[in-house]
Amino acid sequence: MKLSKLWYLLLVTGTLAIHACDSTPEAPRMSWTELDSLYYSAPGYDSLHPEQLAFALQKLAKERLDTYEAAALHPSDSSLSRVDSLYTLTEFYDGLAKVAMAASEYQKAQVQIEKYSNLYRNTVLISWGGANIHPYDRYAAAYEDSLQRQVPLSEAYQAQLELLAEEIPFTERHTLFYYLENSASIIQPHQNWQAQLTQLDTVDSLSGAQLDDLLAAYVTKQVYGSEEEFMVELVNQYRADHYEILDSLRIPVGDGLMLDAQVVIPKGVEGPVPTILEANPYVYDMDVPIFSYWGADRGFASITVFPRGVRLSDGEFAPFEKEAEDLPKAIDWISKQPWSDGQVAMYGGSYLGFSQWAAMKNPHPALKTIVPQVSVGIGIDYPYHNRVPMNYALRWINYVTNANLSDYDDFGNTPYWDSLYMTWYTSGASSRGLDTLDQAPDAIYQRWLDHPDYDSYWQDMVASTPEDFAAIDIPILTTTGFFDDDQMGALHYYGLHQRYGKPEVVDQHHLIIGPYDHGGGQSLQWNGEVGGIEIDQNAFINLITMVYDWCDYVMLDGPKPELLQDRVNHYVMQQGWQHLPSVAAITDSLTLYPEGFGKEEPGALTTTPANGFTMLKEDFAPDSLDKLTFDYLLHKPELLPYFLEEGLVWETAPLTEEVVLAGRPAFQLTFTPNVKDVDLKVYLMEVSPEGEMMKLSECLQRISYVQNREQRQLLEPGEAITVHLKNSFWISRKVKPGARLRVIVTVNSDPEWQKNYGSGKLVADETSADFVPIELIFDLERTQIRLPLAPTLE
Template structure:
């Protein structure tokens, strides 16, 4: 049966924008739309505006990025908006390879802007995900006209998403799969692979053969990562500091990487004075916890009224930031250093993150004999068990623990109840007592586990969960680690990122531990072979220890109740 796919090309250009093909230093021309505060057909020759530059690989004219609509909000506040297809994507020329030319191209795009008659010589940048990364790449180029950036849900170096701080991680198939669909050539490709077939890599080879081209960056990530830096020149953190509004989502699947960037810069002399944080209870696709799971009438990806309601909250914080650092029409004192949403309890401001008064609270994994589920399972206790305890869970690569979401970028769209997962006999479950008063989480979450395995290599997945009085369980935060060379029960540290979340009265914190999370992650085959190319699998047994010399524990950051 032939491999089938859908090719997605560029959408028609926006009627409200002027289209240009902007020349880069090597002669390649990039498709660029310019939206001006007055009618594009009749601009005033003497008008000059600060510009907001967006450089993205997702088709600047697509409904998915809706920049014709976003531009209206910026131009209404007196900004020119410049949106550019990056090199090798959609209407732009050049070779389709991500990351490597973004610094030079970002510099050249800014330089083109400041030489336009409508430019006042100042430029800011804005955007999500990869078009957050292109902002950091431009910072590394150090063009003097770049005055402020608003990176949303991104990372300055994408390698930190797959390999945080150089640690081994399970294969995030969903993340690598992105390059096989969006970075083949100028177009994007929609196709499905059966992630349970082995070897997994062969299905991508089938796709590339059918398309007639392949993703060069996919080849650098699979089957063995080449370790090529996504910041090949000067790292942006070593460049001239510029004001940054970090926009993160507590339910974003790359929030951990973005928060590492923010915290590092907040501690760096020179950079620390110009770091701002806006953190909301949203996922990567800007779906909100308050509306989860998302109904059709609230789905801004398909519903025009929902999009109109969402966009001001999406764009206005950036415009307010640019009013300070591009226009200078508002004082710096008008900005809060930290604006954050406490899930289920609304927005807050703070002078730093975590907020003042926050403290670390540790829950110890105890009563391990009851950890086999279903919920509530074993205990998350304030005190450790006196004697060492142990329990086991199985990992069968041919029957992996299901993810329950196909797209973790839009996690809140589905917002699944994890109760069926917790009831599996290959998942360990721990729960704290129900709270009688609100418990406000505001800061980092981490897990320390003492685990051994019968496998030479194994994965551990941890999910922090809100277990409601109705029995439903919903994810608050997550983390995972790949453990190579199983031996003594040394501590495994899992970073679950940061959160702002209110556990309401009657609810309880719970922790789920498993050896797989499929199809978002490739299951470890149990044989020590590469999971991309493995043909055979072997069930394995993991042993968790807690108490005594092996204090397995969950650590959260809590703050005093802040009111309703």
């Protein structure tokens, strides 16, 4: 396992520093691969004499510990990515810790557990990841404590668990509690002790990996199995001591309807407190969600309000349609409760981000701030993305409307949905029939198809007019990511407020945008990578704690979060954070022009216009590009031939100096169509010297809506048209010398999107009978790509 120099030094200097001063001969060389391939004699098991097995396991564990220590000093040299290396390290620390515990080497175990936990926190494999490892650490500490104080191990372990509940960071505490109160059904089955014992009756030897599993199950049985009842009691007592939980609250919203709500109120805080509200349609069970405890841990009353038809709320859930009407009433009710000081904040991501902008349609004076994260731009990027509807919408509708709780089983059945999309795609049927292929016509899905324009149906759901944004008078923190599916929605609301808001209020609207996907833009980027691409460590910020820091700042006169040094805070990949007074501060750009056909081999991208024409065709037959969804950043070099076959490809020569991009690329395309409409997708790629691609930005656009998203304007076959595609994805990245920039233009023909045959009819009603092969003749002299460049700051 090839590790970076940093990780190698970490292992050599930190994992087993004890060897540095050991005068014994150097341990035999042992690679990490060999660690798993060693074999050990299987211990015998006699249920009448379990102590014999315990002794045998301890002996085996000591032998296994020696090999782990040798391997720690000599990592193998097989190649791994940084992310794989992180996984390898956590697995190594975890395995070594449990082997050490089985060997009764508890101090050594604690060293490895600390490294495991720090690796999770400092490399951001996940913000609260690794919470389940903490009881192992406390069990090891309890063993040492029981010897020193001469008390039973059980007593010492219970005391350690009580300390853990108080000391653990709040973002990890309730994940830990989840493990503690469900240990019998979650932790132990993964390392089933009984199954391991049964295995001993059938084998004479165990591989290193099998022995690790046996020892882990043995240790886990001690750690999680010895105090199951106490763990549940501890969790319940902690919650009783620290929170007042009010469930199944009823909030009137008119017409005799009541919304369901849960609130967690911190105990030990004087007087009423500010409230943080999440309006959440996603409900997996009837328990209090973890994020409600987070807010209470930070001193806020944390309330979740469920939309109509969700959980125990009255009525039927019509996604997006009633929030603008209901949320101001819910905020009014919250502000008048005895536990509320009259101040309400809202936060949350995706649909929950939309909900905040819906509340701003008719803002209530008690609402003091919103923190919309990765916000759905209803009618802007979902379920229409630049007026191209996504078939995923039907899957999502089922997810949130099949029952009053979210239907995760249906939503998570990706093979079913992929098959459904492909069946529809190859059938030639209209997109009207997609829901019938699933089960039956769906009224919500059909209603969405009935509104291809950005009309009043969409606009009435959310703050959308100049007057709506001019009326805003509260501070706002917006977060999104370069790789966030809803980036366009987040920037849509942000941009409208910048354009129409009061200057003194706009000055208090901050934007954070970095190398995050949809999840990372509302919490913490998982695994330190996106789509297999490594992300800079300095880019990682905890957007969970940022929410509470912001609410402290706005409602409790706390300090302003340090990152928010200006209104626009963007992370330039491979460079660092940059703070700008506005998006308008990005003024410089690099304009590139295509040269050559862009077929068979990439054409050139140069800084001077070139004459010529080239043709882009599409027949909607299934092709290799139909599965690009599975290659998130399209980074595999072998994809290039597929792009050349299905699209037009141009690229720069290797850069001789760095180019620092910041903002949303714009694509000016001039072409003569043979159809009345077409959906185009344009990619901007970075290409490494080795040929690996990284998707920097893309723009998917129904061309008949380029000029006006509220009214379709059909193309004239045979007449040239120039379109300006500006609603692309923001990217901030330093592209280093030696890399190339690549632009790819395709006709969108993806089973996950509606097919636009170009007949000029309502696209939802088009079938293969309306199809003629699409041919677009591009005028290269009038086609260009404008790349925004990051300003140079002193």
